[in-house]
Amino acid sequence: MKGKRFLTRxxxxxxxxxxxxxxxxxxxxxxxxxxxxxxIVTYSPGGAxxxxxxxxxxxxxxxxxxxxxxxxxxxxxxxxxxxWNWFIEKGSKDGYTLATYxxxxxxxxxxxxxxxxxxxxxxxxxxxxxxxxxxxxxxxSPFNSVKDLVAYAKQNPGKITLSxxxxxxxxxxxxxxxxxxxxxxxxxxxxKGGVPAMQxxxxxKVKAGFNNLSDSFRNQDRLKILAIADLERHEFLPKVPTLKxxxxxxxxxxxxxxxxxxxxxxxxxxxxKLSEVFPKMFADKKVKxxxxxxxxxxxxxxxxxxxxxxxxxxxxxxxxxxxxxxKKK
Amino acid sequence: xxxxxxxxxxALTPINLLVLVxxxxxxxxxxxxxxxxPTMAVALLxxxxxxxxxxxxxxxxxxxxxxxxxGGAISAILINIPGxxxxxxxxxxxxxxxxxxxxxxxxxxxxISSLVGGLFGMAMMIFFTPPLAEISMEFGPSEMFWIAVFxxxxxxGLTSGSVLKGLIGxxxxxxxxxxxxxxxxxxxxxxFHDVLTGGVAIVPALIGLFAIPQVFSLMESSQKVASDVExxxxxxxxxxxxxxxxxxxxxxxxxxxxxxxxxxxxxxxxxxxGLIAYDQVxxxxxxxxxxxxxxxxxxxxxxxxxxxxxxxxxxxxxxxSVPGSPTAAVxxxxxxxxxxxxxxxxxxxxxxVTYTFIASLVLAQIAMCVFGILMSRYSHSVMKVPDLExxxxxxxxxxxxxxxxxxxxxxxxxxxxxxxxxxxxRKVGFSAAPVVLGIxxxxxxxxxxxxxxxxxxxxxGVMVYFFTGSLNLIIIALCAASVGYxxxxxxxxxxxxxxxxxxxxxxx
Numbered sequence: 125m126k127g128k129r130f131l132t133r134x135x136x137x138x139x140x141x142x143x144x145x146x147x148x149x150x151x152x153x154x155x156x157x158x159x160x161x162x163x164i165v166t167y168s169p170g171g172a173x174x175x176x177x178x179x180x181x182x183x184x185x186x187x188x189x190x191x192x193x194x195x196x197x198x199x200x201x202x203x204x205x206x207x208w209n210w211f212i213e214k215g216s217k218d219g220y221t222l223a224t225y226x227x228x229x230x231x232x233x234x235x236x237x238x239x240x241x242x243x244x245x246x247x248x249x250x251x252x253x254x255x256x257x258x259x260x261x262x263x264x265s266p267f268n269s270v271k272d273l274v275a276y277a278k279q280n281p282g283k284i285t286l287s288x289x290x291x292x293x294x295x296x297x298x299x300x301x302x303x304x305x306x307x308x309x310x311x312x313x314x315x316k317g318g319v320p321a322m323q324x325x326x327x328x329k330v331k332a333g334f335n336n337l338s339d340s341f342r343n344q345d346r347l348k349i350l351a352i353a354d355l356e357r358h359e360f361l362p363k364v365p366t367l368k369x370x371x372x373x374x375x376x377x378x379x380x381x382x383x384x385x386x387x388x389x390x391x392x393x394x395x396x397k398l399s400e401v402f403p404k405m406f407a408d409k410k411v412k413x414x415x416x417x418x419x420x421x422x423x424x425x426x427x428x429x430x431x432x433x434x435x436x437x438x439x440x441x442x443x444x445x446x447x448x449x450x451k452k453k
Numbered sequence: 454x455x456x457x458x459x460x461x462x463x464a465l466t467p468i469n470l471l472v473l474v475x476x477x478x479x480x481x482x483x484x485x486x487x488x489x490x491p492t493m494a495v496a497l498l499x500x501x502x503x504x505x506x507x508x509x510x511x512x513x514x515x516x517x518x519x520x521x522x523x524g525g526a527i528s529a530i531l532i533n534i535p536g537x538x539x540x541x542x543x544x545x546x547x548x549x550x551x552x553x554x555x556x557x558x559x560x561x562x563x564x565i566s567s568l569v570g571g572l573f574g575m576a577m578m579i580f581f582t583p584p585l586a587e588i589s590m591e592f593g594p595s596e597m598f599w600i601a602v603f604x605x606x607x608x609x610g611l612t613s614g615s616v617l618k619g620l621i622g623x624x625x626x627x628x629x630x631x632x633x634x635x636x637x638x639x640x641x642x643x644x645f646h647d648v649l650t651g652g653v654a655i656v657p658a659l660i661g662l663f664a665i666p667q668v669f670s671l672m673e674s675s676q677k678v679a680s681d682v683e684x685x686x687x688x689x690x691x692x693x694x695x696x697x698x699x700x701x702x703x704x705x706x707x708x709x710x711x712x713x714x715x716x717x718x719x720x721x722x723x724x725x726x727g728l729i730a731y732d733q734v735x736x737x738x739x740x741x742x743x744x745x746x747x748x749x750x751x752x753x754x755x756x757x758x759x760x761x762x763x764x765x766x767x768x769x770x771x772x773x774s775v776p777g778s779p780t781a782a783v784x785x786x787x788x789x790x791x792x793x794x795x796x797x798x799x800x801x802x803x804x805x806v807t808y809t810f811i812a813s814l815v816l817a818q819i820a821m822c823v824f825g826i827l828m829s830r831y832s833h834s835v836m837k838v839p840d841l842e843x844x845x846x847x848x849x850x851x852x853x854x855x856x857x858x859x860x861x862x863x864x865x866x867x868x869x870x871x872x873x874x875x876x877x878x879r880k881v882g883f884s885a886a887p888v889v890l891g892i893x894x895x896x897x898x899x900x901x902x903x904x905x906x907x908x909x910x911x912x913x914g915v916m917v918y919f920f921t922g923s924l925n926l927i928i929i930a931l932c933a934a935s936v937g938y939x940x941x942x943x944x945x946x947x948x949x950x951x952x953x954x955x956x957x958x959x960x961x
Contacts, residue, residue: 168779169492169493169496169779169783170492170496170776170779170780170782170783170784170785170786171782174496174786175499175786175789175790178499178500178786179503179790182500182503197860198496198859198860199859199860199861200651200859201633201650201651201652201654201859202633202634202639202650202651202652203634203639205634205650205651206650206651206859206861209647209650210861237639282911283911283912284911285907285908285911285912290639291637291638291639292639311907311908311910311911313904313907313908314636314637314639315904316636316900319775319776319782320719322775323590323719323773323775324593326590326773326775327590327591327593329593329594329908330908339774342774342794342795342796343773343774343796345796345797346773346796414503414790417789417790417791417792418789418790418792419789419794420789
C-alpha cells in the first residue's frame with residue numbers, strides 16, 4: 125500500500141502549498157518582511173528577465189538586505205500583459221507581492237492596449253539592468269555599416285526584413301525610431317522573444333534585426349553588430365558606434381530597463397524600505413560579479429530616478445505611437 | 454570524441470555522482486507530477502546551482518532534465534495523465550497495458566526504451582554535433598510551417614477507429630490554439646473572458662483533456678463491480694521484459710531516429726517527437742489495430758523517441774548559443790550564471806566543464822533506467838487504489854499541476870472547461886490526442902506561416918518562398934506520403950471489412 129500512502133501524502137502537500145500561495149496572511153508593516161516575498165516575472169522561465177531577476181534577488185535572504193527570500197513566480201503571456209494585469213488587479217497590496225518591470229514594454233502596451241496598468245499604478249523600488257538594443261545583420265550580409273543598410277532601404281522600400289522580440293517591445297520601438305529618423309521603410313518581423321529573433325538573423329532568414337546587447341555580445345562571432353541604440357557606446361562593445369554617431373537621430377528610448385515595482389496602494393513604509401534596500405542589494409559585489417560574468421549589463425537606479433525615467437518614456441512613446449495607434453483604428 | 458573520453462572520469466567524482474543520483478531520483482518524481490514539465494523542473498533548480506561548482510551544477514541540471522523527460526511516463530501509464538506533452542504517445546498504449554494488470558511491464562518497457570533512445574540521442578550529439586548544428590540552422594519559417602503541417606497530417610491516424618473524428622478533434626485543437634493575442638499583430642482573438650487573455654497554455658489543456666474525462670469515468674465505473682484483474686507485483690519479469698523489449702528493433706530504431714531528428718529542429722520541441730514516431734511505427738505495422746489497446750511496441754517507440762530528443766536538442770544551444778527548446782533556454786541560464794558562454798569557445802576554453810556535462814548526461818540515462826525500474830516495482834499499489842479515491846487523487850494532482858504552471862487559477866478554469874468538453878466528446882468517440890496535437894501545432898503553424906509571409910512579401914513571394922528549397926520539398930513530400938498512406942490504408946480496411954461481411958453473408 126506504499127503507493128497509496130504516497131499519493132495521499134503528495135495530495136496533502138499539494139493542497140497545503142496551494143493554500144499557502146492563495147491565502148498568504150497579511151502582516152504588519154513594521155516587521156516587514158516576516159515571511160518570504162513573492163515576485164511576479166511576466167515572462168517565462170529561462171528568458172533574460174527571468175534569469176536576471178533570479179540572479180539579482182539571490183541575496184535577499186541575507187540579514188543586511190531583506191532577511192527573507194524572494195520567490196519568483198512566472199506569469200507569462202501576451203508580451204507581459206497577463207502578468208502585469210494580474211499583479212494590479214489580483215495581487216496582494218500588502219507588500220508581499222512584487223513584480224518586475226520592463227521599460228519600454230509596459231509603457232508602450234499601456235498606451236496601445238486597454239491594460240489595467242500604466243506608470244501611475246506602479247511604485248518602483250529600484251532598477252537593476254539596462255539592455256540597449258543593437259542593430260545586427262548576418263555574418264555574410266552585404267551591409268557593413270548603418271549607412272549601407274539605410275542606402276539600400278532608401279532604394280528598396282520595405283525590402284529589408286528586420287526581426288525583434290515582439291510587438292511594442294524595445295526592439296520594436298528602436299525599429300520605429302530608425303525608420304522615422306532615417307526616413308526609410310523596413311519590414312518589422314515580430315518574433316516570440318529575443319532568442320528566435322536572434323536565430324533568424326544568425327541563419328540569414330531575415331536581413332537584419334534589433335536585439336539585446338547582452339545576447340548579441342555573446343553571439344558576436346556569428347553576427348555583425350552595426351550600431352547601438354543608446355546615447356553612449358557600451359563597455360561590452362567599445363568598437364560599436366551609436367546610431368547617433370552614424371548620423372541617425374535615435375536616442376535611448378528603446379533601452380530595455382529592468383527593475384522591481386510594488387503595486388499602487390502598498391504601505392508607504394514598505395515602499396520606503398524596499399527603495400532603500402533594493403538598489404543596495406543590486407549593487408552588491410556578488411551580484412555585480414554574477415551579472416558581469418553572465419554578460420548582463422547592469423544599471424542600478426533608485427526609486428526617484430526610475431520615476432523620472434518612467435515619465436520621460438511615457439511622453440516620448442505617446443508621441444511615437446500616436447500615428448501607429450491612429451492607423452490601427 | 455577523444456576529448457569526451459579524456460574528460461569522462463571527471464563526471465565520476467564522488468560529489469558529482471551523488472548529485473547525479475539525487476538529481477535522477479528527484480527528477481523521476483518531479484517528472485511524474487503532472488504539470489511539472491522538464492522545463493519547469495530545471496528552472497526551479499537553476500538558482501540552486503548559483504552556489505555550486507560549474508560542473509556540479511550542470512551535472513545536476515542535466516540529470517534532472519534527463520530524468521524528468523522519462524518520469525513523465527510514470528503518470529501517463531499509471532493514471533492516464535501525461536506528465537508533459539512529450540508523454541502523450543506513451544499513454545496511448547501504456548495506460549491500457551496498466552489496466553490489464555501489466556503496469557510493471559509497461560514501466561519496464563518505458564525505461565528500457567528510454568535508455569536505448571537516450572543513449573542513441575547522446576551518441577548522435579557526441580559524434581555529429583557540427584553537421585547537426587548546421588542542419589538546425591536551415592530551419593526557417595517555411596520549413597517550420599511544413600513540419601507543423603506534417604505533424605497535423607499525423608493527427609488523422611491517432612484515433613483508433615475514425616479518421617474523420619481524428620480530423621475534427623484536430624481542427625478543434627487548432628481553433629483553441631488561436632485563442633489569445635495573435636503572434637504578429639497582437640490583435641486579441643476569441644477573448645470572450647479575461648481568463649483567455651493569455652491564450653490556452655499547452656500543459657493545462659493537456660491535463661484537462663486527459664485527466665478530467667478520466668476522473669469522470671472513474672466515478673462512473675465505481676458503481677460497478679470491481680474489475681477482476683489482479684494487481685500484484687510481477688516477479689522475475691525483468692530479464693524477460695528486457696529481452697522482449699530489445700527484440701522490438703523496428704520500434705526502437707524508428708523512435709530513436711525520429712526523436713533525434715526532431716530534437717535538432719529548433720522550436721519543434723520533443724512535444725511531438727513521440728507522436729510522430731508512434732504514427733510511423735503504426736503505419737509500418739502488420740496489425741495497426743492493436744495500437745492503442747495496450748501494444749508494448751507503442752510504449753517502446755514513444756519513449757525511445759522522447760528520450761532520443763534530449764541529446765540533439767542541446768546541440769543548437771551548445772554550439773550556436775541558440776536554445777532549441779524551452780528547456781534548453783532554461784539550461785542556457787544555468788550556463789551563463791557561471792560565465793560559460795555557449796558557442797565554439799565552450800568546447801575549447803571550458804572543455805572540462807562542457808564534457809563533464811555531456812558525460813553526466815550519458816550517465817544520467819543509465820541511472821534513470823536503473824532507478825526507474827526499481828520504482829516500477831511499486832507500481833501495482835497505484836493500480837490497486839479504489840476508483841473513487843483515485844478520482845480524488847487525480848483531481849488534486851490535476852489542479853495542482855495546472856496551477857503550478859503559471860501560478861494561475863485561470864488556467865485551472867480553462868483546464869476544467871476543456872476537460873468537460875472532452876468528456877462529452879469521448880462519449881461519442883473522439884479522443885484527446887489529436888486535440889492536443891492541434892493545440893501544440895496550431896501555434897507553430899500559424900506563427901511560422903505569418904512570419905514566412907511577411908518575409909516572402911518583401912522578397913520572392915509566398916509561393917516561391919514556401920514551395921522551393923530542398924528541405925521544404927522533402928518535408929512536403931513527407932506530408933503527402935503521410936496523408937496518402939492514411940487514405941490508402943483506410944480504403945484497404947474498408948474493403949477488407951466489406952469482404953469479410955460478404956463472406957459472412959455467404960457463409961450463413
